[in-house]
Amino acid sequence: MANYSTLLPERANTTIKWIFEGEELQYYQFIEKGIIKATDDHNINYKFNSEGYRCDNFTDQSELPVVFLGCSMTEGIGVKFENLWRSRVLSRIRTITGKKIPHWSLALAGAGIDDQSRRLYEFSQRVNIKHVYALFPPMHRREYKYDGNDYRLWTGSANSSRIINHVFVDRDFSEYQTQRSLMILDSLRQALNFKITATLWGNRVEDEKIYKNFPNIKFFTPLYSFPDLSRDQCHHGPIYHATLAEHMWENSKENYD
């Protein structure tokens, strides 16, 4: 159960090779058993900014503020920074606009749309956002609040309290809270006049309906092919990221005319 209220400050301004405990050992076991072969794509550095996010510092000057949202797929667990879908999309934007644009991502492993909409709202108090790209995870992910600014993520695990598990698994509850998060994003979009391009990962046709009810959020059909895996063997790999980046770009390039 990720607790980013403590994790983000702890890892700020650090660079690490492995993101979760036991990952290195597991990786070499995969090699030993012949499940995977070591490649240069597996030589990963997770470099965190001054606030603990895997991206540039938020205090950098930007001529066109672009923000990426998502979970571990977007944070890029098991994938080199330059191979991430967000790195590829940003590269396209930088090329076509010729502008100086820092790479800003609020994505965090385990996060859902509730967490990401809150972070974007808070980020919007600091930065005049112009473009948002999001790869949202399954709709059931929630966050809940302890005292102060201590927010915890809920991803469907049984580690939390019985009450939270009982209510959060309810489909109607998920749908309602997802809708509220989309209202936050949609209201922010209109208030600040930025563009949102978004999709989901996973095979969740039912979830798509919720997103499509917000027509001003440019939502496109998720990719349903998953050609490769990341180093940890439980996230999508560089080929998926490259394909997704193409779809993100195709669905948003008109915003840069």
Place this chain on the structure above:
Amino acid sequence: MIEFYSNLKHRANTTELWAPTDIEENYKIFHRDRKSPNPYKPGDFTYSYNNHGLRCDNFDLPSDINIVFLGCSVTEGIGLPIEDTWSYQLLSKIRQKTNKNIPYWNLAIGGTGIDTQSSLLHWFGKINKIDYVFSLIPSLSRREYLFNHDHIQYWNIYLKNHIPIDELFSDDNYQYYQTYRSLTIIESIVSNRATMYCTSWDLSNATDILHKKELSSLNYFPSVIQNIEHARDGCHPGPTYHKNLANEFWTRTEHLFNP
């Protein structure tokens, strides 16, 4: 998926003699037991609902200034004629000063809280431009939840009926979290686009959250009006409270409106 509050459909375009809590039985009890005089009798006023089931004008009327009122049963005006509600009185002052054509658009629904206010304002913002929002926020513990895909149920701490939801919704941190989500929706809608002023009738719950720096667009002010009489149902504030509340809003906002 909720587009609008379908539970209001049954009363769309109707006029009723009574409303929830403002029922004949409550009136009789109040009339019998209360020492203070009941300001209204049966038949003194009715409840007329627009084509969405809300106690106000239709939303497709032409308007020079788009003003929206948010709230619960107090703002809906349960137990009072519409002309005696704080929202209608405030609107009358604005109309009088500006001499503009301004429909009465009141999104208040009895029993609801800030979650419903945020959803309704988001919905309304999609069909109409919003210039001003005035809100009387009820207890921040009030929630709503979805069931059977597209039905909304209102929840408050006195009407517990589903054990898991009761425990979660009663948690202070959960209340704070959901309230914050609702306020961020409302703040995002009004910031840069509209002017909002709000207060709450529940000072115990209108805590530091309404004073948060990033929510400053809400222009929250604590109201200290005492309720000295009741409405016809014996459980909502009476006309003096509404008159004083309208004056409180007007004192703070009169400078915004010019002829």
